[in-house]
Amino acid sequence: MKRYVSDLSTNEKVLMVIVRAAENFKRTHTAIFRRYGLSFPQYNVLRVLDASQDGRNKISDIGKIMLVPGANMTGIAKRLERDGFLVRQSDPGDERVTILQITSKGKKTLKNIKEEKDRILEKLLNGFSQKDKQALLDKVKHLIKKNRRSL
Numbered sequence: 001m002k003r004y005v006s007d008l009s010t011n012e013k014v015l016m017v018i019v020r021a022a023e024n025f026k027r028t029h030t031a032i033f034r035r036y037g038l039s040f041p042q043y044n045v046l047r048v049l050d051a052s053q054d055g056r057n058k059i060s061d062i063g064k065i066m067l068v069p070g071a072n073m074t075g076i077a078k079r080l081e082r083d084g085f086l087v088r089q090s091d092p093g094d095e096r097v098t099i100l101q102i103t104s105k106g107k108k109t110l111k112n113i114k115e116e117k118d119r120i121l122e123k124l125l126n127g128f129s130q131k132d133k134q135a136l137l138d139k140v141k142h143l144i145k146k147n148r149r150s151l
Helices: 010-035 040-051 059-066 070-082 104-124 130-150
Strands: 056-058 086-091 094-102
Touching (some): 010 104, 040 059, 040 094, 056 059
Antiparallel strands (some): 086 094
16 A cells, blocks of 8 residues: 655645644534533633623624624524523613623533643643743734735
8 A cells, every 4th residue: 555645835734734733622622512511612602701891792792703603603692592601682772782691600611611621731732831832822823814914
């Protein structure tokens, strides 16, 4: 059997490794979130709400932060509300605007997830100094910024 030899350029290999790392991260974390009854996007909505003033934010602003279209946000929010992780309310000043607020169940779930998630992240990034992690973060952010400008 012939051995496979990649014909990707170094540039393509760099980007493919970043994609593979992101996919591995998402797969590992999705398994954690699933044990708590959450999908990856649902977890992220709760994280955004938890970091928002008074645990509240407009559904449209959460969608912008997460880069998720409005129609998708509505479905995510409805499922989170159904399962008791958040409440949806109309903005009294503008009924077209929906406000989401994390519940105590949502906050407790995030707290329960944090320990397991942090343990996996520590294992994953073991051997990287804080300086290495910051340099990698800066480089990937720069890559993302350049990619946005080229579109």
